[in-house]
Amino acid sequence: MFLTFVIGALRFRKQRLMLSFAALAIAAALATVLFGIYGTVERRMREEFRGYGANIAAVPLNGKTVPLALVSAAEKLGATAAPFLITSTHSNNPPILVVGFDPAKSQSMTSYWHMEGSRDVAAGECIAGTSLRDRMHLSIGGSVKLDSAACTVKGIVSTGGDEDGELLVPFETAAALAGIHDAASIVEVRAPGEQVEMVRAEIARQFPVADVRTMRAVAETEQNVVLKIRASLALLTLLILTITTLCVTSNFSEMVIERSKEIGILKALGGVERRIATLFVSESAFLAFAATITGYAVGLLAAAGIGREVFGGVFHVQADWLVFVGVAGVMLAVAAVATGIAASRIWSVEPAVILRGE
Numbered sequence: 001m002f003l004t005f006v007i008g009a010l011r012f013r014k015q016r017l018m019l020s021f022a023a024l025a026i027a028a029a030l031a032t033v034l035f036g037i038y039g040t041v042e043r044r045m046r047e048e049f050r051g052y053g054a055n056i057a058a059v060p061l062n063g064k065t066v067p068l069a070l071v072s073a074a075e076k077l078g079a080t081a082a083p084f085l086i087t088s089t090h091s092n093n094p095p096i097l098v099v100g101f102d103p104a105k106s107q108s109m110t111s112y113w114h115m116e117g118s119r120d121v122a123a124g125e126c127i128a129g130t131s132l133r134d135r136m137h138l139s140i141g142g143s144v145k146l147d148s149a150a151c152t153v154k155g156i157v158s159t160g161g162d163e164d165g166e167l168l169v170p171f172e173t174a175a176a177l178a179g180i181h182d183a184a185s186i187v188e189v190r191a192p193g194e195q196v197e198m199v200r201a202e203i204a205r206q207f208p209v210a211d212v213r214t215m216r217a218v219a220e221t222e223q224n225v226v227l228k229i230r231a232s233l234a235l236l237t238l239l240i241l242t243i244t245t246l247c248v249t250s251n252f253s254e255m256v257i258e259r260s261k262e263i264g265i266l267k268a269l270g271g272v273e274r275r276i277a278t279l280f281v282s283e284s285a286f287l288a289f290a291a292t293i294t295g296y297a298v299g300l301l302a303a304a305g306i307g308r309e310v311f312g313g314v315f316h317v318q319a320d321w322l323v324f325v326g327v328a329g330v331m332l333a334v335a336a337v338a339t340g341i342a343a344s345r346i347w348s349v350e351p352a353v354i355l356r357g358e
Contacts, residue, residue, distance in 0.1 A: 028295025100174020117155030214276035
């Protein structure tokens, strides 16, 4: 009976079923994209924000430096940390502000630097800020005299901040110039957004000589952006599913009306309304599952394209069975609700009226 019912619908009502199938497939594709992005947006956004600098800063509470051991302590807590040592030269007039940094440790937190040349400097090499370059007429390959020796300019940096007027050298070079060991002027820390306060509190507890501060502008902006994007995706998904439900409901309502003669005959032969409604629901469930497979395949390609355009990187299709199961569940629920609403008309079909041909 069920197969006869379904095959009859496919043979004589292809247009309406194809409309329902198309609506469910499009919804499945969009749901795949949105579910996929929703699950990874926090990680991707935090990776993007990582390049905008630290969200925690440790500065001296009393004195001029903080222990260098603070870097390894932050890393043990799952954060990224980079030390900076600020000093100056006395052999230049006026003196040059020299900042020691670790190119490897600071790489992920300073991707916003606009570099000309290389930022990977070693002993005897340095990076000049654009303001310092203009003041001293420096160029890549030139040299700058320091107190003990000279350094070769390997790159020019522009940030729009303090770095533009500084000479950046390897951390060990700055430590030798300042005569400081195992200490830094400031340690910048990048902690995962949800762990910022925990990391800050733990570092402050371990190093009472340091004033460990949360950089609110970065931390709060990151948290707010992630929450707003996830909320927008959730609302957009709900809107799409609502529109799909209305579309499928409309199609199946028309199908119930068109098939009222079949329904009347089934009821006259003793068919129970609930069993007849089950036939419609099963039919739509079959459509929903087929649409899910089609929509999921299309959605994977769309999600990979969107990820490449928005977040950069290579075109990478990544199947996630949890997303597939979620999309399938949602599509089946949408189809069931939509068909259930449409099938409620079955109870109003009068067999006697149908058999009289009215």
